[in-house]
Amino acid sequence: xRRQQKTCPFCESRVRFIDYKDDRALGRFLTDTxxxxxxxxxxxxxxxxxQLSTAIxxxxxxxxxxxxxxxxx
Amino acid sequence: MPRTYEAVYIFDSTLEDPAxxxxxxxxxxLLSATGDIAVDNWGRRQLAYPIGxxxxxxYVVARFDVEPAVLPEFERALKLDDGVVRYLIALHEHxxxxxxxxxxxxxxxxxxxxxxxxxx
Numbered sequence: 001x002r003r004q005q006k007t008c009p010f011c012e013s014r015v016r017f018i019d020y021k022d023d024r025a026l027g028r029f030l031t032d033t034x035x036x037x038x039x040x041x042x043x044x045x046x047x048x049x050x051q052l053s054t055a056i057x058x059x060x061x062x063x064x065x066x067x068x069x070x071x072x073x
Numbered sequence: 074m075p076r077t078y079e080a081v082y083i084f085d086s087t088l089e090d091p092a093x094x095x096x097x098x099x100x101x102x103l104l105s106a107t108g109d110i111a112v113d114n115w116g117r118r119q120l121a122y123p124i125g126x127x128x129x130x131x132y133v134v135a136r137f138d139v140e141p142a143v144l145p146e147f148e149r150a151l152k153l154d155d156g157v158v159r160y161l162i163a164l165h166e167h168x169x170x171x172x173x174x175x176x177x178x179x180x181x182x183x184x185x186x187x188x189x190x191x192x193x
Binding site (some may be wrong): 016058 | 121
């Protein structure tokens with residue numbers, strides 16, 4: 001099966017710097033459990049994936065997005 | 074040379090608004106910032122996970138141009154303050170006059186994406 005061609009959504013919308021404060025935008029790049037979605041699945045280019053991972057980690061620290069989702073303590 | 078930083082503070086949401094503003098004024102007084110300090114009050118919002126017993130926090134975002142040398146003292150004040158649940162100081166990344174990606178560059182990025190597909 002031929003995989004659908006993917007382009008980086010950040011390059012597409014000409015994003016230069018990914019904002020760690022925008023939790024809604026970052027949520028798109030998390031799995032259901034809150035892990036960072038691999039670029040293999042999201043199509044994000046290497047440069048933006050690096051920025052994205054930093055942004056997600058900052059947002060987690062600031063309690064804007066959870067470290068893990070769906071976990072009952 | 075001053076650099077532009079962005080700080081996000083999470084205050085204890087049980088603090089009164091004037092108390093928070095008073096703390097902000099005190100912190101920002103330590104900075105001796107060149108130019109204005111842009112303060113964005115997000116207000117109270119729910120934390121994505123509980124921090125200690127807290128479920129909510131009062132978020133404030135500030136942006137300022139300061140000498141890097143003043144930051145250690147500023148951070149020390151933040152650490153010592155019990156009203157600050159968390160804070161993050163990061164370089165504010167913004168355009169520094171570099172041109173935006175041209176159409177050619179975007180085409181190149183796409184072409185590279187195609188190569189990746191071929192290898193699979």
